[in-house]
Amino acid sequence: MHSSAANPPATSVPRVLGRVLLGAALVFAGTSHLTFARHAFYAQIPPWLPLNATFVIIASGIVEIVLGIALVVVPRHRVVLGWAAAALFVVVFPGNVSQFLTHSPAFGLDSDLSRGVRLLFQPLLVVWALWCTGAWSALRRRPPEAPVA
Known part of the structure; x- marks a missing residue:
């Protein structure tokens, strides 16, 4: 187990709290997709996306809830879950860009500055x-792969 002060283990109190907070934030966001903020999420669906917007909102909400719960209750798989959460944030980024480019107000973001x-x-x-799942640290600790002959 790596215990350097510069790179605390994924089981350190700050990282565990960060993982629990991230999980709770994902559960909250996912729940909002399915309930009180569903309409606001339409502002984030890019017009070029060839999928039904309602399906995207509901499916992404379910993914966020499941991932958020897993981050809290399945710490043994925190590295994989960390990569999955990071991937989710990358995948939804075009929706945030679309909201900026289409000047769509939602979630209190009523100016290009706030959306930017x-x-x-x-x-x-x-x-x-x-960071909070130790995913980046785990990748750095992996031994290099043998060259392909």
Whole structure:
């Protein structure tokens, strides 16, 4: 187990709290997809996406809820879940860009400035997911693969 102060283990109190908070945030966001904020999520569906917008909103909400719960109750698989959460944040990023480009107000983002600032925070969500689950550290600890002959 790696216990450097510069890189605490994924089981350290700050990382566990970060993982639980991330899980709770995902459950909240997923629940909002299915209930009180469903209409607002339409602003994030890119017009070019060849999928039914309602399906995307419901499916992504379910994914967020399942992933959020798993982050909290299945710590043994936190590395895989960390990569999955990071991937989710990358996959939904085009929706945030679309909301910016279409000037669509939703979630209190009623100006291009506020929508643009939100875009800057998306990479932080990716970093948060990789940090609090130890996913990035686990990747760095992997031994290099043998060259293919």
